[in-house]
Amino acid sequence: MTLARYTGWRPWWTRTSPPPCSPDVDAVEDGYGTPQARPIHRATPQELRGRPFPAGSMGPKVEAACRFVEATGGMAAIGRLDDAEALLDGKAGTIVASAGTGAGERQS
Numbered sequence: 001m002t003l004a005r006y007t008g009w010r011p012w013w014t015r016t017s018p019p020p021c022s023p024d025v026d027a028v029e030d031g032y033g034t035p036q037a038r039p040i041h042r043a044t045p046q047e048l049r050g051r052p053f054p055a056g057s058m059g060p061k062v063e064a065a066c067r068f069v070e071a072t073g074g075m076a077a078i079g080r081l082d083d084a085e086a087l088l089d090g091k092a093g094t095i096v097a098s099a100g101t102g103a104g105e106r107q108s
Contacts, residue, residue, distance in 0.1 A: 028058055028078050028094040042095045045069050065096040073098060 027039035030051055040048070045066035053059040065076035079086075079093020086092035 025058075025078070026080060026083075026093065028053070028062060032058065040094050042090075042097070044099045045096060046099070048096060062096075065094075069096050069098055 027041060028043075028048070029037045030040050031037040032053075040051075048062050048066055053062045061078055065078055068074070068076045075090075075095055075097040077087035077090075077093050077095055083092040087095075
């Protein structure tokens with residue numbers, strides 16, 4: 001797999017360091033720790049900021065992803081490092097992207 005095929009998105013990490021927002025969780029969860037918890041697969045920064053995320057847990061990761069997307073117009077992925085290829089393909093974790101990029105399409 002080459003990262004070059006992701007037009008306009010340039011990772012800043014090297015092969016020896018982890019990518020941003022890889023907290024070793026499957027995905028960001030709405031209602032984490034409750035019986036109603038469900039994974040958020042795709043969202044915009046605005047959608048994520050409309051939900052509560054604890055400051056000592058997922059909050060900083062979500063905020064970092066939102067800021068990255070807003071600053072670059074690119075996408076951010078939050079998920080397991082072992083799923084890096086699937087994250088980049090949008091098939092795992094939580095994909096954060098600007099409105100109009102299909103970010104909010106799949107939230108099941």
